[in-house]
Amino acid sequence: xxxxxxxxxxxxxxxxxxxxxxxxxxxxxxxxxxxxxxxxxxxxxxxxxxxxxxxxxxxxxxxxxxxxxxxxxxxxxxxxxxxxxxxxxxxxxxxxxxxxxxxxxxxxxxxxx
Amino acid sequence: xxxxxxxxxxxxxxxxxxxxxxxxxxxxxxxxxxxxxxxxxxxxxxxxxxxxxxxxxxxxxxxxxxxxxxxxxxxxxxxxxxxxxxxxxxxxxxxxxxxxxxxxxxxxxxxxxxxx
Numbered sequence: 001x002x003x004x005x006x007x008x009x010x011x012x013x014x015x016x017x018x019x020x021x022x023x024x025x026x027x028x029x030x031x032x033x034x035x036x037x038x039x040x041x042x043x044x045x046x047x048x049x050x051x052x053x054x055x056x057x058x059x060x061x062x063x064x065x066x067x068x069x070x071x072x073x074x075x076x077x078x079x080x081x082x083x084x085x086x087x088x089x090x091x092x093x094x095x096x097x098x099x100x101x102x103x104x105x106x107x108x109x110x111x112x113x
Numbered sequence: 114x115x116x117x118x119x120x121x122x123x124x125x126x127x128x129x130x131x132x133x134x135x136x137x138x139x140x141x142x143x144x145x146x147x148x149x150x151x152x153x154x155x156x157x158x159x160x161x162x163x164x165x166x167x168x169x170x171x172x173x174x175x176x177x178x179x180x181x182x183x184x185x186x187x188x189x190x191x192x193x194x195x196x197x198x199x200x201x202x203x204x205x206x207x208x209x210x211x212x213x214x215x216x217x218x219x220x221x222x223x224x225x226x227x228x229x
Binding site for chain 1: 117144146148153154155156157158161168169171172204206208216217218219220221222223
């Protein structure tokens with residue numbers, strides 16, 4: 001069973017507009033969430049994270065929102081740039097467990113010039 | 114200041130062969146992780162080391178998979194008698210865990226294994 005779900009395999013956005021990537025999770029023991037970006041033939045690169053005690057974390061053009069009651073988080077990219085085109089993975093970590101990450105299947109973002 | 118490195122970057126093996134994949138973590142990083150990423154999927158956890166101790170190997174899919182980190186630095190993931198379903202990208206990550214669960218995991222570029 002998929003504990004972390006990214007239901008949109010792909011998203012296409014115009015340059016300068018907002019990109020919103022969504023992620024749902026089922027395990028209430030997750031206490032830390034991360035977003036990674038992945039270009040072809042490279043490993044995932046850490047983007048931004050959020051602890052379960054917060055509902056928002058912002059870093060430049062990237063903001064992550066967490067809605068614990070809905071078990072939902074989203075990544076907002078404003079403004080979107082062509083260089084943001086990549087696959088974005090949502091990941092989560094279990095409180096007090098091994099440090100392993102549980103990943104979603106990813107969303108491929110394409111930002112069109 | 115180098116990141117996580119992995120070798121080889123690409124490996125083709127005939128079914129039944131043994132393979133060994135190497136990971137060099139970021140210098141000084143205590144924790145090391147191996148993940149398997151099949152085509153179109155997200156990375157899936159295989160195993161986790163803190164220094165030389167393998168603290169979690171719950172993700173290893175079978176006893177054909179074996180990982181070691183004998184000196185607490187470089188790690189090797191070994192797959193014996195490879196099968197076609199082992200074809201995937203194998204990712205290594207390291208983090209500077211000091212008992213802080215929010216330490217970021219930094220990933221290497223991965224080794225793409227193709228079993229024919």
